[in-house]
Amino acid sequence: MKKIKVNFGQRSYQIIIGQNILDSLGAFLNSLRLGSDAFIITNNFLKNKYGLKLTRSLSKAGINQYFKVVPDSEKSKSIKTASQVIKDLAEFDKNKKVFILAFGGGVVGDLSGFLASIYRRGISYIQVPTTLLAQVDSAIGGKTALDLETGKNLIGAFYQPKLVFSDVDFLKSLDKLQLSSGMAEVIKYAVIKDQKLFVYLENNRDQILSASPTALEKIIGSCSVIKARIAEADEKEKLGLRTILNFGHTIGHAIETAAGYKKYNHGQAVALGMAAAADLSVRFGILDEKTSLRIKNLIKLYGLPLKLKGVSAERIIKAHFHDKKFSGKVNKLVLVSAIGKTRIARNIDLKLIKAAVGSLY
């Protein structure tokens, strides 16, 4: 079991990562004194698969529970769902000792954290992420959100949980697509901050893709530390230090938008975005061809795409310039100068970007 402290002064908390540790969750919650009533937000699949085990762990610790099931879809990050959930929360909260337990992936985590931030002007919540993507990324750092029709994540709050509890056993139930989608984020962390992790990923593909608990615990631990340190340094995204987390994401989002969020899932789009960013780094003159190839090979090794089909480069470039991360008309991209080292480039010649996107065909 790994414990990582996330430092936010009085709001500091731990990330716990381990194998088959759900039994001990109740005891952790008791030691945190979060309250006697757990409002658990989850989806149907997880409730059916792990509900009993979760209930046992919490009951042993004397914690009352209410399971609120939401659809396992981005649509649950809506005002409509949030409004229904908060009504049930207020109804359940007879004793004013409620806390929220987010039991699921990124959607459940974003919704739960946001509701915790606004109910009674802020109550406690904990993250129990069940996907690789959530364990290495979305559950850490306190960014919570809902979507509007006009755009994703337009509503939200920066609001830290009291605990992030990552049991790698949950990842056994992921299908290959979900696992490789999460791996895109793991590769991102290795490229931007951790050469050792990069080498580990190169050498341990089979264990990781077969969901070896030891291998997963290792990579989730490495990624969690990176995410935690970056979030600590720039909690509210005011200093631009979180920007490097967008490596592969700017072009990745453009691909998702241009392809209508259907053809490529988030991990695949990020993989393509990272390949383009590596290519652009070479064209920009800060990365050698060999390292760029090593990055692309690692992406490929985990079953993620390097080539793009069915979406034109023109549409991607167009979507790129509508990305919400732009303010004004100056583009800004995270490039890489070596494994573990990034550089933020602004106002890049459009020809270079077009050529980099072109390299995906």
Added chain:
Amino acid sequence: MKKIKVNFGQRSYQIIIGQNILDSLGAFLNSLRLGSDAFIITNNFLKNKYGLKLTRSLSKAGINQYFKVVPDSEKSKSIKTASQVIKDLAEFDKNKKVFILAFGGGVVGDLSGFLASIYRRGISYIQVPTTLLAQVDSAIGGKTALDLETGKNLIGAFYQPKLVFSDVDFLKSLDKLQLSSGMAEVIKYAVIKDQKLFVYLENNRDQILSASPTALEKIIGSCSVIKARIAEADEKEKLGLRTILNFGHTIGHAIETAAGYKKYNHGQAVALGMAAAADLSVRFGILDEKTSLRIKNLIKLYGLPLKLKGVSAERIIKAHFHDKKFSGKVNKLVLVSAIGKTRIARNIDLKLIKAAVGSLY
């Protein structure tokens, strides 16, 4: 013109209080660099009465404007209204340089502040309060909220504005009931913290009730300072320092609940609550009869009630024990030991509370 600094470190801001100062608002906003696009949340009456003047002031400063009218009713503090308003906000926010201007009383201020706190994980907003109650109380301190069916203010955030801009000219359009309702809060500040203000209120009733700008500027200034200092010391209500602001409000809320929010408006209920709290302070042995009478006389002087009709004492006591400010079964009331001095009493003998409520008949 008075300027009061509210100290929240990097989030500090000013309260501006003056007579006929709306013309200068645009210039203030420009100096704060809040953005080029003002999303103004207001009601129909205010838009018709002051919209043109507000528009002129902002246009002169080069600020684009969008007026969003919401009903002038507690019902506007709902998820439904919030959801409609935020859609229009996102639609208007093409340049990502929007800020919110709350132009109204407590309802508009609570709704606007809450929306500012959640849109894009927090944008700037300013308060331009137009009622006495909002100018002396709700616009200051950063408490924002929506209601749920299960209870008032159950959703919200602590979120500070960038400016509170109180033009006493707005108060000219208030009817007597609105003015005296606001005066209940003014009297509260005087009783809990400001003996000089108390004497001023005793001696200047006619000027105040005829909405003399000079008199209003004075009392709003005094109250704003008190509210600001208390909010600074306990921004998120964790230290219990804000508790004294509940003087008259605990029993007052019980009266509102028991009377179904119809028979007595907020100010009248608070007046009755203060009368009962003064009476209780005497019974509790910490206040002399003469000072209690002085408090009651001041309440009466401003046309506020000292006697209760049509609601039984039993119902009030019952509502009192369901108040959301109770946690557990120990009652807690703000008592007064002299003009300007409070004491918080816990676990008060129910007989004394009953007798104090009984004194209202």
